Amino acid sequence: MIKDSKQHILKGRRLYIPRMSTEAASALAAAFRSVGVDACISPESDARTLDLASRFTNGEECLPQRVTLGNFLKIVQGLNFDPRSTAFFLPTSSGPCRFGQYRNLLRKVLDEAGAQEARIFSPTSSNGYAGIADRRFRFLVTVWRALILSDSLRKARLMIRPYEAEKGLTDSLHNRFLGKACRVLGDPDIGFRRQRRECVKILQSAAEAFESIPLKEKLGSRPLIGVVGEIYLRFNEFSNQHMLRSIENQGGEVWIANIAEWAWYTNYEEERKLREAAGIVTFEMARVRLRRYIQETEEKALTRPLRKFFRSRPETPVPRLLEYSRPYLPAHKALGEMTLNAGNAVAFYHAGCDGVVDISPFTCMNGIVSEVVYPRISRDHEQFPIRIFYFDGVPFDLTGHLEIFMEQAGSYRRRRLEKSRRGSRSGQ
Numbered sequence: 001m002i003k004d005s006k007q008h009i010l011k012g013r014r015l016y017i018p019r020m021s022t023e024a025a026s027a028l029a030a031a032f033r034s035v036g037v038d039a040c041i042s043p044e045s046d047a048r049t050l051d052l053a054s055r056f057t058n059g060e061e062c063l064p065q066r067v068t069l070g071n072f073l074k075i076v077q078g079l080n081f082d083p084r085s086t087a088f089f090l091p092t093s094s095g096p097c098r099f100g101q102y103r104n105l106l107r108k109v110l111d112e113a114g115a116q117e118a119r120i121f122s123p124t125s126s127n128g129y130a131g132i133a134d135r136r137f138r139f140l141v142t143v144w145r146a147l148i149l150s151d152s153l154r155k156a157r158l159m160i161r162p163y164e165a166e167k168g169l170t171d172s173l174h175n176r177f178l179g180k181a182c183r184v185l186g187d188p189d190i191g192f193r194r195q196r197r198e199c200v201k202i203l204q205s206a207a208e209a210f211e212s213i214p215l216k217e218k219l220g221s222r223p224l225i226g227v228v229g230e231i232y233l234r235f236n237e238f239s240n241q242h243m244l245r246s247i248e249n250q251g252g253e254v255w256i257a258n259i260a261e262w263a264w265y266t267n268y269e270e271e272r273k274l275r276e277a278a279g280i281v282t283f284e285m286a287r288v289r290l291r292r293y294i295q296e297t298e299e300k301a302l303t304r305p306l307r308k309f310f311r312s313r314p315e316t317p318v319p320r321l322l323e324y325s326r327p328y329l330p331a332h333k334a335l336g337e338m339t340l341n342a343g344n345a346v347a348f349y350h351a352g353c354d355g356v357v358d359i360s361p362f363t364c365m366n367g368i369v370s371e372v373v374y375p376r377i378s379r380d381h382e383q384f385p386i387r388i389f390y391f392d393g394v395p396f397d398l399t400g401h402l403e404i405f406m407e408q409a410g411s412y413r414r415r416r417l418e419k420s421r422r423g424s425r426s427g428q
């Protein structure tokens with residue numbers, strides 16, 4: 001149980017987790033339950049979400065902020081809402097990104113709505129979110145396991161779903177294994193070591209189940225589209241107008257930059273700043289390195305059953321992404337998602353993708369800067385197709401725009417395969 005300074009915030013309250021990605025939010029809620037917090041995910045987004053948010057916003061807020069706020073307002077307007085037994089999970093950060101303002105706006109709106117007694121639980125990103133639950137080891141490791149599990153299940157789902165012979169089978173298997181994982185992660189009576197063993201078993205069974213799904217097409221035979229962009233929109237299907245499914249419906253396969261990448265990046269940045277500030281190994285630096293060591297060990301152990309399954313989809317480590325990004329957006333000057341977007345675009349090119357889609361909220365600085373460098377990245381990499389899509393909550397004809405992009409990706413793929421055939425013939 002959480003028995004530290006955070007206890008007074010969460011004790012006797014239900015904690016609502018924003019549904020950025022349903023699978024990650026479900027697993028995170030389970031991690032909270034594993035330490036005795038009554039946590040669940042916030043409602044699905046729909047038109048009412050934006051309608052509610054619009055009553056308290058003026059249009060300058062980014063779409064993720066409006067969607068998060070609108071879904072929390074659904075809870076506030078629910079029949080059984082009691083502010084004294086409610087808390088909202090809302091991480092925050094410093095810097096120019098509007099993410100740092102989410103909490104302030106939510107507080108203001110809750111107060112205006114008469115919910116002054118509802119709490120907001122906000123760890124900060126400046127220390128890699130290490131403030132959650134005052135460094136309770138079990139909680140933090142369970143959160144990490146939750147993230148790795150949900151990322152892995154999503155990745156497996158996206159690799160198989162476009163090729164499944166029976167529509168819906170991949171999603172239903174994904175949801176079944178996610179449910180099993182959440183039950184294990186959220187059970188406070190399952191010991192720490194057993195939790196890991198059970199998680200590994202779940203991923204082992206998931207790998208076997210995914211591999212046995214009957215296919216209508218050969219795996220990997222479709223144009224492979226890397227997906228980058230703003231982290232909330234990338235994963236929130238309502239906000240991105242179901243972009244991933246649309247790519248699949250238009251004959252593609254999706255490979256999306258995962259959520260854990262952001263955690264690796266914040267670790268990397270934290271280490272770099274500590275190194276630059278101190279110049280020597282400090283206690284703080286040792287703590288950060290120990291955390292990285294634990295995360296790497298956990299990730300290796302959990303994903304071992306999927307190693308063969310994922311061999312054609314290796315993740316690019318963050319230092320390599322930043323190297324790739326350097327000619328376009330120097331990592332130590334242009335921070336955050338824009339650097340990762342540029343690095344990932346190059347990484348997806350090297351990994352054999354046929355194009356990259358960037359999903360970005362309208363007016364978000366990250367997307368605007370990334371868009372400026374994409375033409376150069378494309379030119380430097382054999383006219384690799386890269387296209388940014390902006391979303392502001394007003395639906396538009398995504399299918400039409402995507403059709404044009406998929407045409408480009410298809411013709412790039414034909415050129416790429418022809419080149420590799422010629423290369424292998426001349427090498428014979």
Ligand code: SF4
Binds near residue numbers: 063098232361366
């Ligand atoms: S990255 Fe952009 S869209 Fe995301 S929270 Fe920050 S300002 Fe908003």
